[in-house]
Amino acid sequence: MPFQYKKVLVLGATSGIGWALAAKFVENGVSVIAVGRRQEKLDDFAKQYGTTGKATVDTAAFDITKLQEIPKFAQDMFTKHPDIDCVMLNAGLQRHLSWVEPEKVKLDDLELEVFTNYISQMHLTKAFLPYLQKQAPTPTSMIYTTSGLALVPILYCPNYCATKAAVHHMVLAMRQQLKDAQSNVKIIELFPPAVQTELHDAKHQPEMGDKGSSMGMPLNDFTKEAYEGLCKDGDENEQIPVQAVKSFMGFDSWEQERQKTMMKLAGAMKK
Numbered sequence: 001m002p003f004q005y006k007k008v009l010v011l012g013a014t015s016g017i018g019w020a021l022a023a024k025f026v027e028n029g030v031s032v033i034a035v036g037r038r039q040e041k042l043d044d045f046a047k048q049y050g051t052t053g054k055a056t057v058d059t060a061a062f063d064i065t066k067l068q069e070i071p072k073f074a075q076d077m078f079t080k081h082p083d084i085d086c087v088m089l090n091a092g093l094q095r096h097l098s099w100v101e102p103e104k105v106k107l108d109d110l111e112l113e114v115f116t117n118y119i120s121q122m123h124l125t126k127a128f129l130p131y132l133q134k135q136a137p138t139p140t141s142m143i144y145t146t147s148g149l150a151l152v153p154i155l156y157c158p159n160y161c162a163t164k165a166a167v168h169h170m171v172l173a174m175r176q177q178l179k180d181a182q183s184n185v186k187i188i189e190l191f192p193p194a195v196q197t198e199l200h201d202a203k204h205q206p207e208m209g210d211k212g213s214s215m216g217m218p219l220n221d222f223t224k225e226a227y228e229g230l231c232k233d234g235d236e237n238e239q240i241p242v243q244a245v246k247s248f249m250g251f252d253s254w255e256q257e258r259q260k261t262m263m264k265l266a267g268a269m270k271k
């Protein structure tokens, strides 16, 4: 199956997973609007992929933590590109945190992580969902990049894990609400394992030293598997666990039990 949507707004497309998937979209004839804060990276992306002729490429510099500006940003995007049929919320960051020495916990870092990875994602959802809903009955989608760490926390970045678990819970409920309302907006969740991107770089996590950039699976391998998952049909691409997330991190086993229990609760509440 080819990817079902024709024009994707990718937030967090200036490096790593967002850049690689945005490039994959363009290579497969899907138009992209790449978003991030770093203008020079956006220019690089447009230069590399804007002239392939397979699809259109546009860029927009935006900081998703500027919550007050999000409604205007969404309006601007859809005024310029009324045919956006997929919004990928992928921007995120990760920080170390240890409670062993609470006096060293940087609450500013913790708050920025919660804002970037959760609060901003909710503001973006509220701002973008109506534009996708207005396109009914045309199928549209929102893609959320969470993480295997939304299912199982690791010890060096527990606040990051908590933000991803929060988005995962929200997405599970949001998907079902929209399905019950026979919405034209599909809610897709992409669960990467550790991937070699800038996420673990020393510039973001000095505790990693020079080991951060080699942590996880190669970005190309991740992108291939993630894109194949996105191109599946029906319910098959609603949740895309990649590599270790499937078995080792429990998506294929106990996470299924959790989701069955959620549906049982939903059924009981309806009665």
Ligand SMILES: NC(=O)c1ccc[n+]([C@@H]2O[C@H](COP(=O)([O-])OP(=O)(O)OC[C@H]3O[C@@H](n4cnc5c(N)ncnc54)[C@H](OP(=O)(O)O)[C@@H]3O)[C@@H](O)[C@H]2O)c1
Pocket: 011, 012, 013, 014, 015, 016, 017, 018, 035, 036, 037, 038, 041, 062, 063, 064, 065, 090, 091, 092, 093, 094, 116, 145, 146, 147, 148, 191, 192, 193, 194, 195, 196, 197, 198, 199, 200, 216
């Ligand atoms: N790499 C992994 O091991 C891994 C595993 C599981 C999940 N993930 C998730 O995958 C997503 C992408 O991360 P990545 O691994 O590709 O890391 P990355 O290379 O550091 O990319 C992060 C992206 O988010 C953007 N971003 C961060 N803060 C932003 C802000 N305030 N406003 C707008 N854009 C912002 C960055 O753009 P600018 O800096 O230009 O703004 C960049 O494009 C994240 O949600 C991450 O949590 C990654």
